[in-house]
Amino acid sequence: MQKIDDLETLRSFLASKDNTVNNVYFSDVPQVCKDFPCILGIDEAGRGPVLGPMVYGTAFCPLNEATLPDSLGCADSKALNEESRDVIFSKICANRKMGWGVEVIAPNSICNSMLSRQKYSLNQVSMDAAINLIKMALKGGVNLSHVYVDTVGPPEKYQAYLKSLFPNVGVTVAKKADSTFPIVSAASICAKVTRDYALKGWGFGEGLQAGHEEFGSGYPGDPNTKKFLQNYRDPVFGYPHLVRFSWSTASEALKEAYHVDWEENEEVIPIGNTSITEFFKMTKNRGARSLHDFFTTRCLSRKVEF
Amino acid sequence: MAIHIDNIRNYILKQENNSKVQSMPFRILADCDAPVSKYFETGVKVQEDETQKASFRGYPLRGKTVELPEGYIGVVLHESIAPVSDKEERKFHVTNKFKTLTYWNWDKAPSKNDKIIQALDWIDVAEALHSPITEE
Structure with a gap:
C-alpha cells in the first residue's frame, strides 16, 4: 500500500488508482491511539457537485490530546481557503499523534447505486462509507472512545443506527459538526483536500483531453x-x-442527447377471463396459428411465412 | 412476404474478421456510428466469474459473452429500404459476421433465464426436429 504523507504522495496515490471505482486510504495508527482512548471525527466533501467523487474523511487522536486538531488550525473548515486547507492537511499527515483516512466514492459508483433496480440513495451510500471508516479504525487497533459524525440528514435515527452497530463506542451525530468539533473539522479537511486533488488530477479513462x-x-x-x-x-x-x-x-x-428507451422487463400476463361462449364463436382467422409458448417466452418469432 | 439476403455465402467466406456484437437492454433512438471503444469498452470490468460489469449513462450493467454453437455463424444484416407494409418483399445485405456476442442486463446478474440464452435453446430443438433422418 502506498503511503500518503504529504500533498505530493496524495496526488500520486490518487493518480495510481482506477477512478471509476471506490478507493480507500487509511494512515498508520500511531501507538498513542492504540494505548489511549481516542476521539474520531467523520465528515464528507463533494456531496453536491455533479462532477467527480464524493469523499468521506476521518481523523482521530487521543482524548487527552483533544486540543490537538485545534492547535493545527482545524477550525470551521468551511471558513478556510484552499491553501490553508492544504497546509493543515500536511500538518495532519506529519503529526505523530493523529491518524486519518479517506474513502473516495467514485462518481460512477454513486450513479450506479442511485440508478440500480433497488434504488440505493446517496444517504445510504454515505452511511456505508462512514461505517466502513469506523470499522477500519477499529481494525487498525484504534482505541475508540467516542465518534463524532457530521450529517446533512436527520441526526437522531442515524445516531441510533451507529450506536447499534458499535455498542462499545460513544456516538454523536450532529448537523454542522465540522464547526462544533475540531476533530470533525480535521476529518473534513482530509476529505475536502482529497476531493479537490482527485478532481484536479482526474484522468479520463475515455481519453478526453479536458483539464x-x-x-x-x-x-x-x-x-x-x-x-x-x-x-x-x-x-x-x-x-x-x-x-x-x-x-x-x-x-x-x-x-x-439521443433518447434512450430502456427495456421493459415487466411482462404482461393476460388473466384468463374468457367466457365459455367465446369458444363456440365462429372466427375468421382460423388459419392464423399462434406460436407455442416455447417461442414466445424466448422472444422468438417467425419472420417468413412457410 | 419473402426475405432475400444478398451474397451471404460469399460474404462469409471472404470475411476474416469477426465483429464485436453487444446486445443492450435499451434502444437508442438514433441510427449512427457510436464511439463504443472510447466510452463503453474502457469501462468494462471482467469479474472473477468471467461475467462483466459496465455502465451506460450511469446505469449499472451486468454482462456475459456467449459463443454461438458449433456450426452456426451470426450475421449482421442491413436493410436499405424499409418496408411500407408487412406484405412486401424485403431485401437485406450482410454487413458483418460474428462468432460471439456479449449481452447486457440492467443491474441483473447473467443467468440461464436470460432471453438470449433461452433463444439459443431453439438451435438444439431445431437440430432435433429438422435434421435429416438417417436409416440406421
Whole structure:
C-alpha cells in the first residue's frame, strides 16, 4: 500500500488508482491511539457537485490530546481557503499523534447505486462509507472512545443506527459538526483536500483531453462546469465517468442527447377471463396459428411465412 | 412476404474478421456510428466469474459473452429500404459476421433465464426436429 504523507504522495496515490471505482486510504495508527482512548471525527466533501467523487474523511487522536486538531488550525473548515486547507492537511499527515483516512466514492459508483433496480440513495451510500471508516479504525487497533459524525440528514435515527452497530463506542451525530468539533473539522479537511486533488488530477479513462480549468469545480452553478456539460456531450453515451448522471443537472443536459428507451422487463400476463361462449364463436382467422409458448417466452418469432 | 439476403455465402467466406456484437437492454433512438471503444469498452470490468460489469449513462450493467454453437455463424444484416407494409418483399445485405456476442442486463446478474440464452435453446430443438433422418 502506498503511503500518503504529504500533498505530493496524495496526488500520486490518487493518480495510481482506477477512478471509476471506490478507493480507500487509511494512515498508520500511531501507538498513542492504540494505548489511549481516542476521539474520531467523520465528515464528507463533494456531496453536491455533479462532477467527480464524493469523499468521506476521518481523523482521530487521543482524548487527552483533544486540543490537538485545534492547535493545527482545524477550525470551521468551511471558513478556510484552499491553501490553508492544504497546509493543515500536511500538518495532519506529519503529526505523530493523529491518524486519518479517506474513502473516495467514485462518481460512477454513486450513479450506479442511485440508478440500480433497488434504488440505493446517496444517504445510504454515505452511511456505508462512514461505517466502513469506523470499522477500519477499529481494525487498525484504534482505541475508540467516542465518534463524532457530521450529517446533512436527520441526526437522531442515524445516531441510533451507529450506536447499534458499535455498542462499545460513544456516538454523536450532529448537523454542522465540522464547526462544533475540531476533530470533525480535521476529518473534513482530509476529505475536502482529497476531493479537490482527485478532481484536479482526474484522468479520463475515455481519453478526453479536458483539464481541470475546463470542467471547473463540478458545482452545478459553476459556469465552467455548465460549459463542460454542454461541450463534452456525446449524443450516444452522454458523458465520461467523471459525471454523476443521476444528478438532475446531468439528466437535464442529456435531454439534448439521443433518447434512450430502456427495456421493459415487466411482462404482461393476460388473466384468463374468457367466457365459455367465446369458444363456440365462429372466427375468421382460423388459419392464423399462434406460436407455442416455447417461442414466445424466448422472444422468438417467425419472420417468413412457410 | 419473402426475405432475400444478398451474397451471404460469399460474404462469409471472404470475411476474416469477426465483429464485436453487444446486445443492450435499451434502444437508442438514433441510427449512427457510436464511439463504443472510447466510452463503453474502457469501462468494462471482467469479474472473477468471467461475467462483466459496465455502465451506460450511469446505469449499472451486468454482462456475459456467449459463443454461438458449433456450426452456426451470426450475421449482421442491413436493410436499405424499409418496408411500407408487412406484405412486401424485403431485401437485406450482410454487413458483418460474428462468432460471439456479449449481452447486457440492467443491474441483473447473467443467468440461464436470460432471453438470449433461452433463444439459443431453439438451435438444439431445431437440430432435433429438422435434421435429416438417417436409416440406421
